[in-house]
Amino acid sequence: MITLSHTMADTASATAATAAPKPQENTTAAAAPPPPPPQEIPVPKTETKRWGDEEDDEPLEDTATSSTSQQDKAAAELNVEALTIDDTKSTVNKYLDEPQDSHITAVTVNDTPYTSASTFEDLKLSKELLKGLYIEMKFQKPSKIQAISLPMILTPPHKDLIAQAHNGSGKTTCFVLGMLSRIDLNLKAPQALCVCPTRELALQNLEVLRKMGKYTEITSECLVPMDKANYVPISRIPPLSAQIVIGTPGTIRKYILNGKLGLSYIKLLVFDEADLMLDDAGFKDDSLRIKKDIEKKSSHCQVVLFSATFNETVKNFISRVVKDYNQLYVKKEELSLESVKQYKVHCPDERAKVLVIRDRIFELAENLGQTIIFVRTRNNAAMLHKALAELGYTVTTVQGAATPEDRDKIIQEFKNNLTKVLISTDLLSRGFDQQQVNLVINYDLPVNHNYQSEPDYEVYLHRIGRAGRFGRKGAVFNLLCSDRDEMIMTKIEGYFGTHIAEVNSWDSDEDYNNALKEAGLLFDS
DNA sequence: AAAAAAT
Numbered sequence: 062m063i064t065l066s067h068t069m070a071d072t073a074s075a076t077a078a079t080a081a082p083k084p085q086e087n088t089t090a091a092a093a094p095p096p097p098p099p100q101e102i103p104v105p106k107t108e109t110k111r112w113g114d115e116e117d118d119e120p121l122e123d124t125a126t127s128s129t130s131q132q133d134k135a136a137a138e139l140n141v142e143a144l145t146i147d148d149t150k151s152t153v154n155k156y157l158d159e160p161q162d163s164h165i166t167a168v169t170v171n172d173t174p175y176t177s178a179s180t181f182e183d184l185k186l187s188k189e190l191l192k193g194l195y196i197e198m199k200f201q202k203p204s205k206i207q208a209i210s211l212p213m214i215l216t217p218p219h220k221d222l223i224a225q226a227h228n229g230s231g232k233t234t235c236f237v238l239g240m241l242s243r244i245d246l247n248l249k250a251p252q253a254l255c256v257c258p259t260r261e262l263a264l265q266n267l268e269v270l271r272k273m274g275k276y277t278e279i280t281s282e283c284l285v286p287m288d289k290a291n292y293v294p295i296s297r298i299p300p301l302s303a304q305i306v307i308g309t310p311g312t313i314r315k316y317i318l319n320g321k322l323g324l325s326y327i328k329l330l331v332f333d334e335a336d337l338m339l340d341d342a343g344f345k346d347d348s349l350r351i352k353k354d355i356e357k358k359s360s361h362c363q364v365v366l367f368s369a370t371f372n373e374t375v376k377n378f379i380s381r382v383v384k385d386y387n388q389l390y391v392k393k394e395e396l397s398l399e400s401v402k403q404y405k406v407h408c409p410d411e412r413a414k415v416l417v418i419r420d421r422i423f424e425l426a427e428n429l430g431q432t433i434i435f436v437r438t439r440n441n442a443a444m445l446h447k448a449l450a451e452l453g454y455t456v457t458t459v460q461g462a463a464t465p466e467d468r469d470k471i472i473q474e475f476k477n478n479l480t481k482v483l484i485s486t487d488l489l490s491r492g493f494d495q496q497q498v499n500l501v502i503n504y505d506l507p508v509n510h511n512y513q514s515e516p517d518y519e520v521y522l523h524r525i526g527r528a529g530r531f532g533r534k535g536a537v538f539n540l541l542c543s544d545r546d547e548m549i550m551t552k553i554e555g556y557f558g559t560h561i562a563e564v565n566s567w568d569s570d571e572d573y574n575n576a577l578k579e580a581g582l583l584f585d586s
Numbered sequence: 587a588a589a590a591a592a593t
Contacts, residue, residue, distance in 0.1 A: 258589060286591070311591035337589080344590070438587060461589060487588055510587055520588095 164395050165209060165226060168388040173220065175212045175387075178203050184211055186242055189276040194238075197272045204231040206389070207238075213387050214239035219328070219363040221386035223335070223379060228369045228398060228526025229533075233494070236331045236367055237270045243329050244279050244304045250323055255307040255331040256338060256351060260285040260465065261472055262492045266333060267307045284308025284316055288465040295319045310338075310347035317354055324358040334491045335366030336375045336519065339382065342510065349382070369396065369526060370519040394558040396522060401501075401529035401537060402580035403561045405550050408542040413567060414504060415448050417540060421573050422502060423454055423482065429582055430497035431475065432482045433489065435524050437505035442484050445504060458484040490523045499535040499582055501528045506539060506549050516549045518556050536580035538564070538573075 169175065178184050180202055181194050194200045203211065206226035213222050214235065226232050240253035257263040267283040274281070282303035287293070300321050306313070316322035330352060337343040355362050364383050371379070371390065380386075397403075408414050418434065426432045436442045439460045446458045457480045459471045474480045476495055483489075487507065507520035528535025539561065541547055554561050562579075564572045577583040 260590080309590055315591080342588095347590075491589090508587090513587095 165205060165389050165391055167209060168390075169213075170220065170385055170387060173216065173218070175209075175216060177208045178211055179208065184215060184238075184242070186238075187277065190238070190241055190274070192276045193273045197275050198234070200234075204234075206230050206232060207235050210235045210389060211238060213389075214329075214363070214365060215242060219243075219361070221364045221366075221383040223366045223371070223376075223383065223386055223388045223390070225368060225371050225390040227391065227396060228523065229494075229530040231531065232367045232369070233266060233269050233333075233492075234273070236333065236365055237266065237273055239365065240305050240329055240331065241270065241274045241277065241279060246278055246304075248326060249280075249302050249304070250326045251301055251303060251306050252326050253305045253329040253331070254313070254322075254327050254351075254355070255305070255333060256313060256344075256348060257307065257309055257333045258337050258344060258491060259488055260309055260468065261459075261489065262333060263307050263309050264469075265492070265494060270305060270307065279304050281305040281307065284312040284322075286312055286465050288469070290466070295321065310344050310351065313351060314347060317351070324355045327355050327359045327362050329363050329365065330355055331365045332367070334368050335379070336368045336371045337491065339366075339379055340375055352382070370522055372519060393518075393556065397557045397559045398526065398529045398532075398535075400532050401525055401535040402576070403525060403537045403539070403559065404564050404576050405539045405541055405561050406564045406567050407547075408540055408567045410542055414540045414542060415445065417538075417567055418445070418502065418504070419449060419452060419454065420568070421570065422500075422538070423449075424570075425573055425577060426481055426500060429577075430499040431478065431480075431495060432500040432502065433493075433498055433527050434482065434484045434502040434504050435490065435507075436484060436486060437508070439486055441505060442486055446484055454482075455480065456482045456484060459488060460486040461488050487520055487524075489527065490520050492523075493527055494530060495527075496530045496533060498530070499528050499533065501525055501535065501537045503537065503539045506541070506546055506553075508549060514545055514548065516553050516556070518553060521553055522557070534581040536577055536582055538576075 176183070181191055181200070184203075186194075202208075206224065210222065210224045210226075213220070213224075224232070224235065236255065240255065244252050255263075255266060257266060263283055263285050267281060270281055280303045282301055282305075284306060285308055295315060296319070298316075298319075298321055300323060301316065306322065308316075313322065317324065332338040332348060338348045339345050352364065364386075366379060366383070406417060408417060422432065422434075434445070436445060439462055442458050442460050446456060449456045457471045457474065459468055459475075463471070471480075471483070475483050478497060484504075490507075501524060503521075503524065507517040507524065509515040509517050525535075525537045528537060539550060541550055550561065562576070564576055566572050574583060578585070
């Protein structure tokens with residue numbers, strides 16, 4: 062989870078961490094050390110007359126063609142250089158530095174000024190929330206994306222927001238804190254809704270929310286498919302009174318349709334992994350339906366979209382879904398994490414890939430943290446699982462066809478570090494936050510569903526982001542065994558402008574060891 | 587194809 066992040070961000074200040082400003086019962090912010098001078102983000106004044114403003118009753122189907130970049134052109138692009146971290150003094154502390162989300166570009170609209178928050182006190186949070194941040198989450202100060210995005214979420218008139226930031230840079234905290242701080246405690250009804258692509262992500266986000274909000278009285282509920290043991294027909298479920306609701310699209314829709322999720326007081330709608338949630342091939346229809354349902358019932362609902370990836374197509378579409386929005390984004394060339402070292406391994410055939418996993422990865426994994434092996438299909442997952450299990454290796458697999466009970470169990474075991482190696486479909490490619498994961502294997506490269514000779518760049522980026530949470534070191538091995546694989550790999554390198562080093566020989570122990578040393582995961586003994 | 591989920 063994002064948990065450790067701030068505490069460990071700087072080993073040198075580890076001692077200071079314990080003495081971190083703890084909100085005092087009676088004194089609130091008065092006793093806090095004087096915050097550094099806030100950095101003003103200059104705000105360009107842009108008249109944005111967007112044709113999306115007109116009434117369009119059926120926005121579900123309009124296709125993106127017309128230019129929406131007017132706004133982008135009109136608005137000056139501000140490089141938030143003031144927030145750049147100094148990583149010239151590398152060496153020791155490099156290990157737990159914040160990822161390089163230092164080049165977040167902010168584009169704001171109209172005349173709302175935003176001041177980035179150097180401290181959580183700057184955000185005027187309740188003392189209960191500050192307590193949760195410092196004591197439960199063990200945060201010291203906002204990460205860059207938090208410093209910039211939180212004022213945008215919290216400041217009236219609560220404009221919509223599209224926010225892109227690196228994997229593992231603390232996006233969850235942004236919207237969880239955003240939801241918690243906008244709740245009216247006296248109103249016992251749903252006020253914030255967060256939609257996620259998977260059960261696992263929804264549960265994980267709820268866990269963060271409850272931890273962060275531990276000292277508040279705010280109530281929350283998770284809407285994901287129930288396991289059989291707890292099944293209750295929807296008709297017998299009372300209407301939700303929880304103030305914050307997090308869930309997956311299908312179950313949320315089910316509750317709305319059955320009148321179990323009131324939308325009248327929803328004032329904040331969050332899409333986690335927003336590019337996927339609004340993609341044609343993803344959850345676009347469900348997402349837009351939910352948004353429309355809310356708009357029908359609620360007078361003003363702020364829409365907030367977070368992801369590490371927004372390709373041009375999706376960005377274009379999204380810019381017509383939200384209105385009068387602020388944007389934070391990162392160039393794709395600056396998106397891959399420098400702390401995660403990527404490799405390619407040329408394997409003679411498919412069978413060799415299994416051998417690599419069996420003979421190299423398992424051995425290596427013993428000396429490392431945890432490993433996730435990504436496969437393209439459920440079949441491949443089953444095949445690989447079987448091959449390894451027959452050889453006596455302990456491995457677990459998670460994929461969407463498993464029962465909710467099984468999924469929860471496998472994930473819990475992995476999160477509790479009881480299992481070391483987990484095989485997964487792209488179920489876990491996004492958002493899954495387990496800090497001990499420092500090795501990711503692409504058993505199959507992610508490819509575009511429609512054009513299998515094309516990479517799925519976004520999925521690639523998300524997968525490798527499972528290692529290297531909040532700047533930790535990690536390594537990725539891409540197993541290639543055909544010309545097509547080679548070509549896809551080359552395209553990925555080109556797209557992100559990264560060099561992916563080769564492991565010389567697919568079956569050489571030494572080569573893998575060297576790779577891991579280079580990645581900073583192994584040391585000479 | 588996989589992700590959700592209802593059928």
